[in-house]
Amino acid sequence: MSPLSARYDNIAITLHWLVALLIFAAFPLGVYMHDLPLSPTKLQLYSYHKWLGITVLMLAVVRALWRSTHTPPPLPATLQRWEHVVSHLTHMALYALILAVPLSGWLMSSAKGFQTVWFGVLPLPDLLGKDKELGELLALVHQGLNLALFLLVAMHIAAVIKHRFIDRDDILARMLPKGINK
Amino acid sequence: MIRMRMMVMTGLLLLGGQATALEFKQVSATESSVTFAYKQMGVPLEGKFNQFTAQISFDPARLNLAQARIDIGVSSIDTGSAEADEEVLGKLWFNAKSHPVASFVASGIRAVGANRYEATGRLSIKGKTLDISAPVTFQASGTRGVFDGSFTLKRLDYAIGEGAWADVSTVANDIQIRFHLVVNATSGKK
Numbered sequence: 001m002s003p004l005s006a007r008y009d010n011i012a013i014t015l016h017w018l019v020a021l022l023i024f025a026a027f028p029l030g031v032y033m034h035d036l037p038l039s040p041t042k043l044q045l046y047s048y049h050k051w052l053g054i055t056v057l058m059l060a061v062v063r064a065l066w067r068s069t070h071t072p073p074p075l076p077a078t079l080q081r082w083e084h085v086v087s088h089l090t091h092m093a094l095y096a097l098i099l100a101v102p103l104s105g106w107l108m109s110s111a112k113g114f115q116t117v118w119f120g121v122l123p124l125p126d127l128l129g130k131d132k133e134l135g136e137l138l139a140l141v142h143q144g145l146n147l148a149l150f151l152l153v154a155m156h157i158a159a160v161i162k163h164r165f166i167d168r169d170d171i172l173a174r175m176l177p178k179g180i181n182k
Numbered sequence: 183m184i185r186m187r188m189m190v191m192t193g194l195l196l197l198g199g200q201a202t203a204l205e206f207k208q209v210s211a212t213e214s215s216v217t218f219a220y221k222q223m224g225v226p227l228e229g230k231f232n233q234f235t236a237q238i239s240f241d242p243a244r245l246n247l248a249q250a251r252i253d254i255g256v257s258s259i260d261t262g263s264a265e266a267d268e269e270v271l272g273k274l275w276f277n278a279k280s281h282p283v284a285s286f287v288a289s290g291i292r293a294v295g296a297n298r299y300e301a302t303g304r305l306s307i308k309g310k311t312l313d314i315s316a317p318v319t320f321q322a323s324g325t326r327g328v329f330d331g332s333f334t335l336k337r338l339d340y341a342i343g344e345g346a347w348a349d350v351s352t353v354a355n356d357i358q359i360r361f362h363l364v365v366n367a368t369s370g371k372k
Contacts, residue, residue, distance in 0.1 A: 038269045040352040047223040113227075113262045120224030130262075 006073035108138035233258035
């Protein structure tokens with residue numbers, strides 16, 4: 001058994017893939033709905049997007065807590081020092097963004113005067129009062145953070161592909177449930 | 183008619199403490215408001231009409247003579263979002279071009295308790311007129327009187343939001359209308 005077979009625990013793995021799935025739904029939805037003319041469909045999509053986002057935020061809080069109280073499996077010994085640094089920074093930035101992106105959306109929503117009611121059932125408090133200019137500023141912040149998230153996720157996936165097919169150190173196995181990989 | 187008289191008398195008895203008859207009829211436009219509340223995808227939202235005129239004549243001691251008419255400039259609507267403000271003026275919503283004014287004309291008001299009344303009348307929106315009734319409170323201090331009331335209408339009764347917008351799971355059918363009218367008194371006829 002190589003040292004690489006050490007995996008994240010099941011909770012961390014489940015949270016990772018759940019958040020990934022939700023982001024892969026919420027992100028394109030956000031891009032698509034944004035330019036639609038006003039219609040019932042648009043209002044529905046906005047709600048779905050917000051529900052997904054708040055779910056990501058909740059799971060991200062759990063993930064951050066879990067990550068800060070659990071030691072992740074070691075990186076392969078073959079990795080260069082710079083790879084350790086970049087990996088660590090990327091992961092910390094990803095954690096920050098999965099918190100900041102939905103939070104900025106929530107704040108934007110409040111500033112624009114639309115409360116977020118999670119799944120149409122649980123009303124979230126408006127952390128900001130209605131303020132048109134602040135709402136527009138937060139819309140830019142939300143977009144900017146999303147662009148950063150998009151780039152980092154692309155980098156994250158590119159790294160997985162590089163490690164699997166070029167370096168062949170199969171770093172992906174750390175984040176796969178037991179039995180899927182081999 | 184007898185029933186009517188009884189009500190008026192009851193009203194007089196309830197208001198027995200107010201000896202001086204004052205007729206409240208000067209509406210303060212700047213202090214008055216017509217707002218509405220509704221739900222969109224389960225999210226509570228509020229809006230208001232910025233332009234309306236109210237003609238009111240109200241003497242708590244002479245309810246049978248009370249008159250009220252409120253005309254609302256539909257295109258003065260503020261739904262809270264510019265996109266929606268534009269949308270709701272269109273044909274599917276208010277059709278503001280053909281029906282620029284929504285109006286309420288009171289047909290009667292009766293006392294139901296201390297400072298509490300039930301106003302009835304006809305509400306016309308988008309060419310449709312329906313009978314409504316609304317609980318109203320009236321608080322007077324000196325020559326300044328304040329009416330507060332609200333009622334809930336079903337937007338589809340007035341065809342407000344047709345076509346795809348008729349789906350009430352997106353924009354709820356219930357729209358709560360709230361009015362706050364500040365009316366100053368002139369000394370009434372004896």
